[in-house]
Amino acid sequence: MESNTNLSLLEKFQDWISRSTSLKLLVIGFIALVLLIPQALTIDLINERQERLLETEIEVTNKWSRAQTVIGPYLALPYHYYREVNSNGENKVIKELKTAYFLPDVLDVKGDLQAESLHRGIFDVVVYRGAIELKAEFGEIALGKLDITPEQVLWDQASFMISVSDLRGIGENPNLMLNNFPLLSEPFSDAQTQQKGLQFPASLDSVSKGFNFSGSLKLKGSKDFHIVPLGKTTTMNLSGNWPNPSFQGEFLPEERELSKDGFQSTWKVLHFNRPFGQEFSETLPNFPESSFGLSLKMPVDQYQQSIRTSKYAILIIILSFLALFLMETFSKRRIHPLQYTLVGFALVLYYTLLIALSEQFGFTLAYLIASFATVGLLGFYSKTLFSKLKTTGIFTGILSAFYIFIFVIIKQQDYALLIGSIGLFVALALTMFISRKIDWYKK
Incomplete structure (x- = not known):
């Protein structure tokens, strides 16, 4: 009789873990923070490649001729x-x-x-x-x-x-x-x-x-x-x-x-x-x-633009996780924390792919290829998370909008703060509107 009681309590605890909205949000937040570690390594990689470029410039100019100042x-x-x-x-x-x-x-x-x-x-x-x-x-x-x-x-x-x-x-x-x-x-x-x-x-x-x-x-x-x-x-x-x-x-x-x-x-x-x-x-x-x-x-410094893009990584991760969580809540499909982690790794790996491609094709084309590849990968992966094709399409469209939004900010340097502030305000307003009917105290 006692073992049945213990088993029942264990099952209830496991069920609470799997269904608790608050705990799920804490886990998602923890995963986002952990992903900052590889993201910091990505920024170090960009700085390393930029230093290599400067070393190459010094090497070439030392053999050709340095900058010239004429006095006389x-x-x-x-x-x-x-x-x-x-x-x-x-x-x-x-x-x-x-x-x-x-x-x-x-x-x-x-x-x-x-x-x-x-x-x-x-x-x-x-x-x-x-x-x-x-x-x-x-x-x-x-x-x-x-x-x-x-x-x-x-x-x-x-x-x-x-x-x-x-x-x-x-x-x-x-x-x-x-x-x-x-x-x-x-x-x-x-x-x-x-x-x-x-x-x-x-x-x-x-x-x-x-x-x-x-x-x-x-x-x-x-x-x-x-x-x-x-x-x-x-x-x-x-x-x-x-x-x-x-x-x-x-x-x-x-x-x-x-x-x-x-x-x-x-x-x-x-x-x-x-x-x-x-x-x-x-x-x-x-x-x-x-x-x-x-x-x-x-005309284009791909490393400078890559660094600026990578600074928005935590924003992309949080917004993507938020979109995934809201769609999980409304579709009543459970998504395991490991699946959130895999999605996060794909979002971080995007920046390494962007650096490598920008050195070969320039920043704009590299951004297009890396974004298309990442959104396509996560779109296909989300098909296993959501049973409906419509839900998968919505999630893919949201990711595409995120990367288009970041690209506009990167290219419009003078208006980056204005565009970014308006975009985040709109994202917050949509989140508040969509989540207004969610019962956050639901066990």
Whole structure:
């Protein structure tokens, strides 16, 4: 008699477990939390692949040429500086060799950047070849502003300097002229001014009232191209074949024209727009801080979009489990926690599939394929959970709506918060409406 009673209590407990709505919700919530573990590993995988992309970019750019920043031309004038010192009670005059630097009154830059993609494995890296034309007008050299007299200057040792951030990008001998006379070039590296590039020795005339410097420079670089506005008036007209450049630096272009065939942009910067003057002695300011230009980036960063998509994983899991639970409740079909777990694993595996496919086909096509595969798999699996084809179709349609909703959020970055908030409000309202007749105290 006692064993029958115990068996009856055990059966009742098992029946309560299988029918308790509250306990079922707790179990489903626990499964959703456990699924956050593999989802966190998925985000780590995306970060790892993104780091591999950055390593590939560094490897390729180190062999091709890095991002280029052009500073110049500017004039370097060596001069003798005399100072008086007292040594053993005797006054002596010491002569030191120093360098004064003068910037142009007008700097006009015209450039054409022809970009291309270099492939390394499954990754693409953007590089470019540039043809840069420089025209600079130097007025009368303002020696007086630095307390230098013409007699102190070594005019025959003057040089015009053009700083280039990566000298490996210079593909041909520069063709540059001073007052229509060709100049010879040689590399330089100055630890004091922290500049490196090309210098063009020139023997100047102390009575000259100005100089015209002009010519062309062939450059190779990776992704970024910047110049520094050295002129009192600096203009740059830059064009290229890359359809979606990102304009960067301290100044944006006054005019820009973008098309599928490339871009055309124009800058104009005046000397009072920048934080430095026209004449310097011995040291130069940090010119790159005032640089401007553009970056030629790949149109789609699949890893960034994959990370954004994966951040919505817990939302997809919760909404999918909620939809499954409500359909279980109304169809009166019992779904085992293990079946919820299998559905959850399929939702998490989706993101690994998305990463792998996006590296081959791009994010948009990868999202379509991964979503179609996941929704199709869960749709067929739900056929074993629900006896009616109509119920299976509704569940499949709900999953499809979820993935379409997330895709819209990912693509509409500026309105992601607005669209997401409205979507979640609608989902909550539908859940409240559908579940209004459920007896949550039902044993």
